[in-house]
Amino acid sequence: MSVADTGFSILSEDFGAAPHRYFAHLRERAPVHHEPAIDSYFLSRHEDVKRVLTDHDAFTTETLQVRAAPVMRGPVLAQMTGAEHAVKRRIVVRAFTGPALADQIRTVQATAAELMAPLLARGRMDLVNDFGKPFAIQVTLALLGLDRRDRHKVSAWHSGVAEFVTSLTLTPERRRHCMDCAEQLEAYLLPVIEQRRRDPGDDLISKLCTAEFDGVAMSDRDVTALIINVLVAAAEPADKTLALLFKHLIDHPEQLAQVRRDPDLLAAAIAETLRYTPPVQLIPRQAEEDSTFAGTTVPAGATVFCMVGAANRDPDAFTAPDTFDIHRPDLGTARSFTAAAQHLSFGAGLHQCVGTAFARAEIETVAAMLLPVLDQVRYSPGFRYQEAGLYTRGPLSLALDFTPVH
Template sequence: MPMAHPGFSVLSDAFEADPYRHFARLREQAPVHHEPAIDSYFLSRHQDVRRVLTDHRAFTTETLQARAEPVMRGPVLAQMTGAEHTAKRKIVVQGLTGEALREQMHTVRARAAELLAPLLAHGRMDLVADFGKPFAVQVTMDVLGLDVKDWRQVAAWHSGVAEFITGLTLTPERRRHCLECAEQLEAYLVPVIEERRREPGPDLISRLCAAEFDSTALSVRDVTALIINVLAAATEPADKTLALLFKHLIDHPEQLTQVRRDPALLPAAIAETLRLTPPVQLVPRRAEEAAVFAGTTVPAGATVFCMIGAANRDPAVFADPDTFALHRADLGTARSFTAAAQHLAFGTGLHSCVGAAFARAEIETVAAMLLPRLDQVRHRPGSRYRETGLYTRGPVSLPLDFTPVRTPLLADATLDG
């Protein structure tokens, strides 16, 4: 079975510490890498990853039945096909696009302003711990219609759910902890669902409660699973992508200057951030029949992990792929937040990320608020940058120093969606 070199493992601490330096060797020497410990295959070439993600008949999401359903408390969108997938995805998409999205961006600005106000006065913040993580969870709760005062507890439960889905080698103790988090989150959500059935509001949970499939209202279990689905899809990319966007711009000051001068370049900067450092690094599928990639046969029934980070740096698709390039001609900013994106950070095909439009609007809105107010923004002297995560990946922290520019946080005309 092809391997990058004897003893190489994507499950090793060395790989997790810096997977990016291994991607080229994987694509060139072991585009189909087998991990015996979990009997799974890892694909790293763009064409192979795209093939798997777009052929939903040959490569199904059956792996999610064991990986996600126990903590999602029911089937998630990625497990569904046919009429059920179309109907339920449409319900969620309508709650995260169009007029709903424009209204949500007002809430995003208000929430960001509330969190930023005390931080700006100090001229320093950790963009991950002080702002990004609380912001991502609180905004998602705002959209769903959950009480934001509970955000720390919801974040802790969500962390357990995410660990279960993304952990490739969970110990029995961690598995039990994750399942307990899911049970507690479900117990928290069920009374809210029942209350929204009686007294609906403008929030997404109310939309889900009022929706029907096959002329029947969604069950409490269905709604619970979709809520947790949205919680994961909307929260996971936000804090990681925002921090990575600022890291790349700070590390490339000439490009930061260009974005400051022309905010219309923000979508391109976000798209390039998603390409170069996608927050979701692995997407699992099951091979329903034997398939050949680069001369290697993946057997029927095997678990296949699509390596999004490696595919997004494939030189067969992107020129100078390990470089952050704001004006990249081979990316296509306009389609970078759709299922037709050249990069694969949101997946592609039938099960592309349902929250892509929301993520783009949210990150663009917040970045447009931050950039004019963080003059001379720079990495804090003495801080050491570190990322973690194999399945999802992002900065542990991002300590920044800056000169605050004092302008009203809610007075500017930022993105309306």
């Protein structure tokens, strides 16, 4: 069976403006969609996406050698396998769980309180640009142990690295810009790595610098790649998830009122936000052998993009999937932040997101701080909501008015 002609391109402006409008069409009529301009295949059904993400022999992360390694300045966790992957993943996971997680949450609380203070008296804020983005970067810098005074330049370099990783097409000029950002970030990190090797602390960079694999300390290249990996993975989705959570609750005032009355529902609201509008919409893999989906063969060597947003709205996986419902019985709050999650927003299988527990705790902590003080929260007059992004996606801004707190 040949690839179905969908009559549109995923790279088009129409699709980019509102991808969710095309999800059902893709799942039903073109579950294997080929984009000739980038010679890649897009899968939209839940069962197909989960199959790709969990069959690590047939679908590898080899594509990240091109999509990520150049700006990460070395191999990222998702490229590793076997003992190397297990050891290095364990090092990173420990920074996001257990006693370390409790320390990180204190940092989350302090950072959020500091950023909130000047905004609350105004009774107006852009939750994305005034709060979410600076919050995500500052928390990630604290996690790594980097100087928060460097947040503006690190944020600029991070944006270039993230653009490289998440762009499906890049002009030569943008590619040069992204590579320049990566080189400057690497030059900034190398003296930090050298200092942490001499005088390690409790931060993640110190843990990476003092860790060993097969009895040998990781090279500066390995440590640099893992630092940038964590920087992008921790900062990129956080502000998007927070803004999307508040957007959906404002759009569903009865559910917002329920969360205000019962804070235990906040975790369910975050889980449903991740299912309904995942900040990471695409996950790439490389087919290592000819593979058939819905009667269509994806050839060996092809790049396959798992459409997480479409899979999370598959009616074969969720009832009334296009409805935002924090009470849906087929999601399960407890399992939504584990390897047993029905939604695929954290990936699945061997390379599932290492920061799942931290992501839940971070967003839940800051949302619990914001909800009580954003009294009578509503969109600012004249605000027009817009989202952007194909690979990662979120609001460009979220202008809110609320009763000022003095």
